Amino acid sequence: MGDWAKIRQLFSTGEHSKREIGRLVGISRATVxxxxxxxxxxxxxxxxMGSTFDVRAVRDKVAGIRPEYVPPDPPDRLVHEPGRQVQCDLxxxxxxxPLGNGQEGxxxxxxxxxTFSGFFQALMLPSRKILDLFGGMGSLLQTAQAVPKRLLWDNGSGIGRGKLTEPTVTFAGPWAPRRSS
Structure with missing residues (x-):
């Protein structure tokens, strides 16, 4: 900005040529x-001007560690085989x-x-006792006319947490899949 003003001031006096102004200011005649x-x-x-991120070594390092900070992929779709599993819950x-005879509950x-087809069955139980639960499970399995390889429960305390309860093991005996000879 100072050079531009100085060039214009020197030229306006009429005492200096463009070449001379360039020499006095320290720039080329074309710039004048x-x-x-x-x-x-x-x-x-x-x-x-390039930044430090334009340096190839830095870019390569960032490219190397970037996968560690990428959010995880969305979960894959679960594939369930027919007859493999039935989800049980209360x-x-x-x-x-209305329960009949003017009663409600x-x-x-x-x-x-x-889990394969999404087909579901439901049955009202007379109580939450384990024997009523097993009776309901047996009734629904007989109605379905098929026994899955696995019955899956979420946090059923009567079924067992981490380890099956004794009544559950006893119930599973007759329903367990059998090997064919």
Whole structure:
């Protein structure tokens, strides 16, 4: 900015040539000519400078560690084979249901869902006792006319947490898949 003003001031006196102004200011004659061609103060434009991230070694290092910070892929779709597994759970109505004879209640409902087809069955149980639960499971399995290889329970305390309870092992005996000879 100071050079532009000085060039214009020296030229306006008429005492100096463009070559002489260039020598006095320390710039080329072409630069003096460009400065005199415009009435506006020139904008200083610096050439784009590379950052430290343009250095190949840094870019390679970042590319190497980037996979560690990538969010995990969404879960894959589970594939269930036919007859392999049935999900079992108890459901409790949010509001009382009519039970007959003018009575209402919120009985536990055993729900069994095939993980392959999504087919489900449900049965109201008279109580949450383990024998009523096993009776309901047996009834639903007989109705379905098929026994899956696996019955899956979520946190059923009567079924067992980590280890099956004795009544569960006894119940599973007759329903367990048999080897064919």
């Amino acid at each position: 000519k460009r400065a005199l061609e415009t009435d506006r103060l020139p904008k200083r434009q610096r050439p784009a 459901w409790f109505p949010h509001e009382p249901l 919120t009985p536990s409902v055993l729900v069994m869902t095939s």
